[in-house]
Amino acid sequence: MATNSEIAKAAGVSPAVVSRIVNRDETLRVSEETRARVLKVIEERDYAPNAAARSLKSARAGVVALVVHDLTNPVYAEIIAGAQKAAARHGKALLLGEAADLGDGQSQMEDLIGGGGVDGLILQGAGTEMDRALARAARRAMPTVLLQSGDAKTATLVRMDDEEAGRIATRHLLELGHRDIGFLDVSGGLAFSQGRASGWREAMTAAGIEPATDWIGHGGNSFADGAKGIARLLEAAPQLTAVVVGNVVAAVGATAALHDRGCRLPEDFSVIAIHDTDLAAYLRPALSVVRMPLRLLGEEAARLACHEDATTGEVITLAQPPELIVRASTAPPKG
Amino acid sequence: MATNSEIAKAAGVSPAVVSRIVNRDETLRVSEETRARVLKVIEERDYAPNAAARSLKSARAGVVALVVHDLTNPVYAEIIAGAQKAAARHGKALLLGEAADLGDGQSQMEDLIGGGGVDGLILQGAGTEMDRALARAARRAMPTVLLQSGDAKTATLVRMDDEEAGRIATRHLLELGHRDIGFLDVSGGLAFSQGRASGWREAMTAAGIEPATDWIGHGGNSFADGAKGIARLLEAAPQLTAVVVGNVVAAVGATAALHDRGCRLPEDFSVIAIHDTDLAAYLRPALSVVRMPLRLLGEEAARLACHEDATTGEVITLAQPPELIVRASTAPPKG
DNA sequence: GTGAAAGCGCTAACAC
């Protein structure tokens, strides 16, 4: 709770000197004794510069904000972890919000965004709740990054190669000999989900297969959605022998539902998921997946959000390609 | 980017009026026309009060910080989600940090804590990295909350009834007829883990069984640790017919390892875990667990961290009791 | 080598 001028007084110098010592101002010429004396007082009184005063003066808060839809989803957790790490590396702290409490116009988060309390903004996906935040961020000309989907007019969009992920997953099944391959999407409306679906469709067409419209179903990104999704899909298209699931969490739910209907993996049916998590490796049978650079996505988003001069309206696709990890949930179709 | 005085000038009033209108000062007497005029200008210019200036004046940042060890662990994710929600409800934004980047003394997070940039602090577990943060928080007399373990001298400790959780889990196995029941702990040094182990030991002793020292093993809180842990435990004590795992993530790893050594659940071996997650329900066999109020833990921690007048040095055990959820990974021992 | 002073944008006490 000591202030700059208290330290200055105690050390017998002016506040300016204290400030410049604290900030390691290279151009400062002080005698070694003065410096030592000041440092000693700082140490004794455990002085730390007031964050608010500093950010009022500098017009920088040292904070970037990340707003996501669901904090508990393991897939997003990976993104969050990446963003946190990268933000820290850029000398920023990470403010974490949920989309749900952004909407009411009452949240502290919104006040901070509107009032310069954050220097950069990362938004996961679209949603009307996000739009006000986006607008405010735009007014402040703060670097704004959209994760995986959304309108890149007002912000930079970072994404992964979702089409390629869909293709890789589908090709793996095709190579095993499957032909009746379904797709469980995450959300019909979101770009990244559509991308994965396109990849699946492309790979199918390239193999000379025209998937029927009911070969694609809704899998969501939760265990429950995945379980429900696979049940509905197999009801609509019982001839399927394999499925690409757009999200690994949904895929786990799907395998549970499959297990419950007496369908054994991979003998009776094959499942491959997009996204890798530790979970996929420790499931039995372990899930074959297409690993996506989720952590990198978070890191890249934070990196962009930490740079004042970020160009807006750009779409950045991560260079790191999706990677096929074959485990035990995929095998040739029987018969 | 408009400022108070710009708004004031544009509306033909003084900054004080603008401030009091923005802050909904009830005692303010202004004509309806003046108010409307000011509001209109605020709307037009999209004015939002500067967060730094406000917090400099009020000595409150509107932010609480949460520092955890591992952002990607689903168990902690639940706590984080609870904390985020409760903080938002108390009008605070949540700053999320990882213990790892707190240590170097360079982090923005630390600067914020030391410089009054956060109003309250929640720390997960102990660790030397945390101690400096703790000390700084103490100097600022900011409400500080420890999650699940740590020294409650300088902070408030919130915990769950870990002993009871251990007891409940163990009693469930005892009631099924098991007698040779092992325990896989999270971390020998952490209070909550010791509590769960004590519960296990108590329940065993109460049933007239004296567990051998090698019936307790290290399970950690990751999939890999759980897998390794169960292997080592069964090597040391092959007569075990069931195990209580102190963390559900480790338990999933353990079931994978069990599966791999040809040991079927629950016919050959029973596993019950502490903590519930969706994952446990969607595993096959679904995991029997003792559900702990993780979300509530986060909420309570945030609630305390948001209150200036939080008493320190208190240990708060959540009233909500652990709850037994029997699923498919536990059954009577064979033979 | 070091100090004085202005000003970042806001709010609260007081004045009229």
Place this chain on the structure above:
DNA sequence: GTGTTAGCGCTTTCAC
């Protein structure tokens, strides 16, 4: 009903 003013704690230019 509305305006004036001081000051929160810091940094930075310029002066000596």
